[in-house]
Amino acid sequence: xxxxxxxxxxxxxxxxxxxxxxxxxxHGQELKKEFVDPxxxxxxxxxxxxxxxxxxxxxxxxxSLPQVNVDHxxxxxxxxxxxxxxxxxxxxxxATFDDIVTMSVFLTDLRYIPEFNKLTREIFKKGFPxxxxxxxxxxxxxxxxxxxxxxxxxx
Amino acid sequence: MKHIxxxxxxxxxxxxxxxxxxxxxxxxxxxxxxxxxxxxxxGTLVFLSGVGPADEKGVLAAPGDxxxxxxxxxxxxxxxxxxxxGSLDDIVTMTVYTTERRWxxxxxxxxxxxxxxxxxxxxxxxxxxxxxPGALLEIQAIAVLxx
Numbered sequence: 001x002x003x004x005x006x007x008x009x010x011x012x013x014x015x016x017x018x019x020x021x022x023x024x025x026x027h028g029q030e031l032k033k034e035f036v037d038p039x040x041x042x043x044x045x046x047x048x049x050x051x052x053x054x055x056x057x058x059x060x061x062x063x064s065l066p067q068v069n070v071d072h073x074x075x076x077x078x079x080x081x082x083x084x085x086x087x088x089x090x091x092x093x094x095a096t097f098d099d100i101v102t103m104s105v106f107l108t109d110l111r112y113i114p115e116f117n118k119l120t121r122e123i124f125k126k127g128f129p130x131x132x133x134x135x136x137x138x139x140x141x142x143x144x145x146x147x148x149x150x151x152x153x154x155x
Numbered sequence: 156m157k158h159i160x161x162x163x164x165x166x167x168x169x170x171x172x173x174x175x176x177x178x179x180x181x182x183x184x185x186x187x188x189x190x191x192x193x194x195x196x197x198g199t200l201v202f203l204s205g206v207g208p209a210d211e212k213g214v215l216a217a218p219g220d221x222x223x224x225x226x227x228x229x230x231x232x233x234x235x236x237x238x239x240x241g242s243l244d245d246i247v248t249m250t251v252y253t254t255e256r257r258w259x260x261x262x263x264x265x266x267x268x269x270x271x272x273x274x275x276x277x278x279x280x281x282x283x284x285x286x287x288p289g290a291l292l293e294i295q296a297i298a299v300l301x302x
Contacts, residue, residue: 102202132205135284
């Protein structure tokens, strides 16, 4: 009788454990991420697949400064400022560049794409996000040549 | 009794997760084949890079032919989504960039043929230029896979 009772207790403990694991798997925030069709030569993936995690929708980031009519510099200078600002925004939410899953990249001239890809190669070390490039005639301020709007998923 | 209770709990967890996949199209606009919003909880998200009428090797389909390029774009999106384990029906939102906004009507008519289970939310706009030379449209989409 004693033995049987222990066995049943054991069974209940095991079943509870199993169910807790199940609940953990189904409802946990653990992030699963897959880079679909990565294209390293283009510094992007055809798609990024994610399950779980916390989503972060960023505003369009530019090299814009509080002062108007300042020189925002050449493409590389603007790129560095934009990504510095994105990094600051991400870190406020506890995220890093690696958490970016997609970016809309608005440029005033698509001929900057090769340079853009060369610079992003240094930023995304764990896999490339999905990217969409669009050439627009104007951004918020006359000196701006790029605006980047990312979405991140934080583990 | 305990086992039954745990079984019921397990079932509740399973069905709860299944229900989480249901999507609701809010204020559909059938004449333009989009919804003002799509509401969905849970699931696996797929963020697509902009997809245009060029194939995997970058060869442009149907030069100068907008409907032909739309069909090629759907085919390319199907290919990318299939690799992620999904289909066009899983798309919840799309941003459509075109080089000439006058093609809006042709585009929405063609979108009606593709989405049969509900329309995604959408934005349609004219861009000065797209990445693939000769491309007349490019679509950036987010999908949530049905599980």
